[in-house]
Amino acid sequence: MAAYTPPLDDMAFVLHDVLAVHDSPLPGYADLDRAFTAAILDEAGRIARDVLAPLNATGDRQGCRLENGTVRTPEGFRRAFELLRAGGWTSIDCDPAYGGQGLPYVLHAAVGEMHSAANMAFAMYSGLTHGAYTAIHAHGSDAQKAAYLPKLVTCEWTGTMNLTEPHAGTDLGLLRTRAEPQSDGTHRITGQKIFISAGDHDLAENIVHLVLARTPQAPAGVKGISLFIVPKYLPNPDGTLGERNALSVGKLEEKMGIHGNATCVMNYDGATGWLLGPENAGLKAMFTMMNEARAQVGMQGLAQAAGAYQLAAAYARERL
Template identity: 70%
Template sequence: MPSYTAPTKDMHYLLHDVLKVTDQQIPGYEDLEPDFTSAVLEEAGKITAEVLAPLNPVGDQQGCVLENGVVRTPEGFGKAFEQVKAGGWPGLDCDPDYGGQGMPYLMGTAVGEMFSAANQAFTMYQGLTHGAYSAIHTHGSDEQKATYLPNMVSCDWTGTMNLTEPHCGTDLGLMRTKADPQEDGSYRLTGQKIFISAGDHDMAENVIHLVLAKIPGGPEGIKGVSLFIVPKILVNEDGSLGERNAVSVGKLEEKMGIHGNATCVMNYDGATGWLLGQEHKGMRAMFTMMNEARLGVGMQGVAQAEAAYQNALAYAKDRLQGRAVTGPENPDGPADPLIVHPDIRRSLMDQKSFTEGARAFLFWGAMLIDRAHRNDDAEADGLISLMTPVLKGFLTDQGFDMTVQAQQVFGGHGYVEEWGMSQFVRDARIAMIYEGANGIQALDLVGRKLAQDNGKHVLAFFEMVKSFCKEQGEDEAMAPFVGPLKQASKDLQAAGTFFMQEGMKNPNAALSGSNDFMHMMGHVCMGLMWARMARASLDALANDTMDTDFHEAKLATARYYMTRQLPATGMHLARIQSGAAPVMDLAADQF
């Protein structure tokens, strides 16, 4: 059975050596002293390794079952959910006014990675709840907040987001679910939603659905969409639970992965709901939830890659197969361990350089969210808006690829369910699809985010990279990191220039290269993260650190990324500059 050990040491390094959190002048960060963050991370590591990870294969094998209208979760999930609730983990970064612990979003992200790596399907129940909490916290009335948030922070009640319908996914303007206004100010919702993660289950007293629907007579298309709070069980004025609402589970989807999470078809048959936010402004409220969810999905890509890598590394060190080409390294045994072979090393280095670099990218993104929200910083808000499709799209594309590479290390055993590696591959696959498929993320990046505020935010990012390279350029020890980063940034800027010059004349020229641009930008962000880590580890070694091996390994891994991964920006640039013709020339009936 696969195992998982939380990478608390690496997280501690990122928080204190790289991001230097206590120096950030962000409210709440002054409390993130090393002893405090270590205590939080270590406790989270214990529950993920001892409670959640052992349930991961159980959830995969048993799945969820719909019995007489009730969704039953896999064996052990309910008890584990109670342990997670008792530890206060669902409310780690939630508002203390509603029972949360008020920690920065950054700490929630670090803990969330551990939970997702240990058991992604299980963690989605509380993850969706956190997103629904955020939407109500941001857009709800005082009465709505008081009614729903305390129980959602504790996860006594869980939450969902209901967007997709059988005939429309991304194009939400086509939705048919309607909300008829009632004299008492409520609405009656009628329609069907599909692919609703954690749509129903037996681990919470109530499920609070956030449902997109159209009020009759409103504007056509997406401008006519509103968002509603629709509880599974109606809540009385005194906060107690009342009658069952007219919402039910039509069926559970049979999926490739995340079997332990209930993916439901939800039927609304005149269900009572209440408007969240303003009429016809539902997408604004829903995007509060979706943007958070997209960062969380990027985190899932990193988490699955980390868990798969840990098991591939252990197998490569243990499995004896063949001899090193330079001579036996295990002369007393019948063969050498797999890890002596260069191609296995290449695969493991791909995985290691991705997971550690991606974690840094993810933590930096979480810190931008804290800066935007806690400091009301418009610059940080614009930058994380630009980065959100990259964090979601690039990290899940690459994260899935890394789970496949980890599976490959096992050879035939990787294809056998006994070893558990296929679950990482299958669970990681969904992250490329939900919360906006990655093709949509790329279109959002190129079609909307680059031009946002007249290109202010992407120019600020280019300036950030340029300033870092200039600051570090005089240090010879940083040359292996600054040089490749400079070149990658030039490639990215050249691609942006191509879009500006050609995109206005032929939009397909830009959109045909959108996926390549998203990956280019992801690589440049990862290059920047690795360069920052190199700086931190060089400084630590110069200060006679006690942990020489750790920092030397960081530098070696940084050099690997710079020489073996970052040059991919050149390939992506060549593809982008080929324009629309190679993509669009073949007529539809010629396929």
């Protein structure tokens, strides 16, 4: 099978000849001259071509597996994820106050396109984490930001979004997951969520779930939905990890083409959660993550089309 070739010339053309990023008045864009963007995209493309693309078929063949309550990712995924973290590729556009590089989002998108084209199942682990980072950055308290954002920026901890339930599909007004308030200010989260991408894995030491649920006196429909931070392991005040939270993976589900990403049924059995943003305003807060995900899905579509075109063109040239 033909190898993935990063479209570096096309990206340079779009950034500099079409968008003229270096001349933009947007913050940070003045630094994006051709040499600067080339240095970043050349290395990101090398990783996509030499590290991620070879793992794509491996991930699809092996898939993820659930062993004793923990999801194991395909061979090579963990080593590649550590390479991504060590190189700072998860923090390109994140807030420097929490360890990010503070570069424009357009560079994050360009790097994401190549990594998704090479291996979308792998790229989803950090992609979903970026969405959780964005939601907490926009709606979290100062204490929540301090506790979670530095770890999400580096992908030492990863993130998910928990919306869909078995009986409701995409109709969030029907969700039943409960959030019972506790005397210490936390909530006990009880319910089941399905189709949770990257819901569990062995790539990071903790997983931060953003979970939609209802408090006891919540209004009916979407106006009564709140959003909660529900980590796999409860963080201690000093930032270390404490006890395992009362949540588990019920089973792994199958999605064609992304077997290397763990699509989980998540069970919450009185798990400890913290309200993110105001009560009953959870859908608005979650849509901060959802709107970013929409842009990411568009990017993924472009990435898959580009990768498919490369393979089709190579096949057309080489076939007998």
